[in-house]
Amino acid sequence: MAGTASRLHRAEHRWALAFVAAPVIGYLLFTLYPVCFAIYASLTNWNGLGVMRFVGLDNYVRLLSDANFLESVYNTFFYMIGIPIGLAVSLALAVAMNRKIVGLTAFRTIYYVPVISSLAAIAILWQWAYNGDFGLVNQALALVGIDGPNWLASTFWAKPAIILMAIWKGLGYSMILYLAAIQSVPRSLHEAAQLDGANGWQRFRTITLPLVRPVTFFLVVTNVIGGAQIFTEINIMTPTGGPEYSTASAVWHIWRQAFRYQQMGYATAMAIVLGLLILIITLIQFSLNRRNSFVID
Amino acid sequence: MSLTTAPSRDPQNRNTLGFTTPSRKAPGRGPMSRTTSTRIGDWLVFALLSAGAIVMVAPLAWMVSTSLKTKTEVFALPPVWIPEVPQWDTYVRMWQDSSILTGFQNSFIVAATVTVLGTITCSMAAFAIAKMRLPFSNVIFIGLLTGIMIPYPTLMIPQFVMFSRIGWVDTLLPLIVPAIFGNILVIFFLRQYLENVPNSIIEAAKIDGANYWQIFWRLIFPIIRPAVAAQFILWFMAIWNDYLAPILYLNTPGRQTLQVVIANMNVQYATQRDYPLIMGASFIALLPILAIFLIFQRQIIESVALTGTKG
Numbered sequence: 001m002a003g004t005a006s007r008l009h010r011a012e013h014r015w016a017l018a019f020v021a022a023p024v025i026g027y028l029l030f031t032l033y034p035v036c037f038a039i040y041a042s043l044t045n046w047n048g049l050g051v052m053r054f055v056g057l058d059n060y061v062r063l064l065s066d067a068n069f070l071e072s073v074y075n076t077f078f079y080m081i082g083i084p085i086g087l088a089v090s091l092a093l094a095v096a097m098n099r100k101i102v103g104l105t106a107f108r109t110i111y112y113v114p115v116i117s118s119l120a121a122i123a124i125l126w127q128w129a130y131n132g133d134f135g136l137v138n139q140a141l142a143l144v145g146i147d148g149p150n151w152l153a154s155t156f157w158a159k160p161a162i163i164l165m166a167i168w169k170g171l172g173y174s175m176i177l178y179l180a181a182i183q184s185v186p187r188s189l190h191e192a193a194q195l196d197g198a199n200g201w202q203r204f205r206t207i208t209l210p211l212v213r214p215v216t217f218f219l220v221v222t223n224v225i226g227g228a229q230i231f232t233e234i235n236i237m238t239p240t241g242g243p244e245y246s247t248a249s250a251v252w253h254i255w256r257q258a259f260r261y262q263q264m265g266y267a268t269a270m271a272i273v274l275g276l277l278i279l280i281i282t283l284i285q286f287s288l289n290r291r292n293s294f295v296i297d
Numbered sequence: 298m299s300l301t302t303a304p305s306r307d308p309q310n311r312n313t314l315g316f317t318t319p320s321r322k323a324p325g326r327g328p329m330s331r332t333t334s335t336r337i338g339d340w341l342v343f344a345l346l347s348a349g350a351i352v353m354v355a356p357l358a359w360m361v362s363t364s365l366k367t368k369t370e371v372f373a374l375p376p377v378w379i380p381e382v383p384q385w386d387t388y389v390r391m392w393q394d395s396s397i398l399t400g401f402q403n404s405f406i407v408a409a410t411v412t413v414l415g416t417i418t419c420s421m422a423a424f425a426i427a428k429m430r431l432p433f434s435n436v437i438f439i440g441l442l443t444g445i446m447i448p449y450p451t452l453m454i455p456q457f458v459m460f461s462r463i464g465w466v467d468t469l470l471p472l473i474v475p476a477i478f479g480n481i482l483v484i485f486f487l488r489q490y491l492e493n494v495p496n497s498i499i500e501a502a503k504i505d506g507a508n509y510w511q512i513f514w515r516l517i518f519p520i521i522r523p524a525v526a527a528q529f530i531l532w533f534m535a536i537w538n539d540y541l542a543p544i545l546y547l548n549t550p551g552r553q554t555l556q557v558v559i560a561n562m563n564v565q566y567a568t569q570r571d572y573p574l575i576m577g578a579s580f581i582a583l584l585p586i587l588a589i590f591l592i593f594q595r596q597i598i599e600s601v602a603l604t605g606t607k608g
Contacts, residue, residue, distance in 0.1 A: 020422045099338070
């Protein structure tokens with residue numbers, strides 16, 4: 001009897017392994033092997049084709065004093081200013097949409113269209129919309145008497161311009177997640193608070209905000225991970241990295257070093273540093289989140 | 298923050314009028330002004346949402362309008378908002394000497410192959426992880442989990458070198474092959490969905506003599522089909538819109554995906570100041586996904602909300 005059971009289990013084991021084989025093989029071939037290769041390549045001087053000359057930690061030392069790399073990392077963090085702004089606006093939108101008003105479905109659809117739209121097409125559109133003389137943004141500003149700058153050619157305005165576009169594109173996504181969370185809050189909670197004399201702002205702060213906290217955490221984590229990898233907008237809207245490298249992002253800089261200048265070893269070292277930065281920031285966020293949850297409990 | 302203060306006024310009124318201090322106003326007017334203030338709040342919110350909606354739509358509308366302008370209208374000051382005679386010709390000539398058509402084909406080949414084969418591998422893996430006795434399950438689980446933590450830019454250079462050594466550069470294979478082995482996020486999502494499927498139906502199928510492939514294909518896959526469909530659409534859209542990996546691998550115009558084609562057109566035609574063509578091509582590039590979204594918007598929005606709240 002025990003023999004049959006274990007034979008059945010063994011058969012099940014074989015089937016189960018066969019079922020997970022594809023992702024496991026994919027993981028070994030396309031993630032684990034490239035990571036190991038990247039770690040080795042980052043310790044070499046290599047153009048991608050010729051011999052890999054081992055140089056130890058030289059690449060890592062070099063990137064610490066590479067002004068362009070540091071600038072691109074700074075820019076990448078700068079773009080993240082848009083994350084809290086976007087979250088605040090989309091939470092406000094979600095609260096607004098939690099009412100019974102006409103055209104809710106239409107609003108939801110309209111706000112979501114930029115999210116599903118191809119980033120390349122959107123970046124092309126906004127590059128033209130930011131044109132100093134003939135772009136939509138300045139023409140719209142001119143209607144209210146503001147003389148707008150030549151956005152993408154200005155060291156001061158190029159980054160805010162890209163942030164603005166990213167907020168516009170991402171608003172609908174965060175809004176949908178917030179709306180789903182807000183609608184899962186039982187009405188009785190709000191009614192009870194109302195009876196206790198809490199006004200709208202107090203109810204927002206004490207009921208809505210804590211209950212959407214998991215969504216905020218999810219959005220912050222995913223937005224930071226995604227924001228750290230910003231590339232498409234940069235490459236399309238500012239193909240040279242912007243005035244004085246003011247829009248170049250980390251991934252854009254890595255891509256250019258690797259695929260324009262064939263500095264594969266050096267670029268790999270930068271890519272590893274970027275990956276580690278993302279990992280560390282994500283871990284910090286998780287630990288902060290856990291600690292804060294304990295305080296609330 | 299004006300959005301949050303607008304709705305806040307109404308419940309406060311409701312409270313003071315209805316319960317705490319009824320003496321301040323005639324009691325009979327309580328319910329009346331409650332609905333009035335709610336209605337005013339609703340209109341305020343409606344106005345704000347409408348203003349926001351205009352901001353969301355304006356760039357896209359302007360994109361379409363620009364594509365129908367003449368070159369002179371594009372550079373006219375004061376600006377021409379609506380072209381006098383729509384230049385439909387833009388949408389005819391864009392197909393002539395560009396790679397838009399092959400771009401569509403290539404994007405479709407990549408997105409369809411990856412999503413069809415990929416959802417099958419993902420469903421099978423999710424079934425094994427959620428419902429079967431899997432040896433080394435912890436190692437496999439943690440291994441796959443670390444896979445999510447490694448961003449694509451870190452992997453792109455070694456992957457590129459790997460594929461260039463086997464001569465896959467300038468083909469669609471580097472975009473297809475790694476992806477059909479499965480997407481870890483999709484696997485985790487399906488696994489979570491499978492947690493709600495009772496084990497008893499699987500046991501019953503086993504007693505009936507079904508093997509695991511039959512259980513998967515005839516029993517499990519139909520059950521998880523709604524979740525698979527949602528992930529399928531989201532995945533298809535993500536691959537259709539991908540840009541970084543395609544520009545690494547695809548050099549020859551006829552072999553590029555649509556996003557690379559329009560990005561190259563943007564560079565090429567900007568020097569000729571042919572903005573109607575650029576805007577028209579970009580609009581065409583986002584039409585298929587826009588159509589899919591408008592058809593399946595309820596399912597898409599629901600599954601996005603689900604992914605976010607469960608994640």
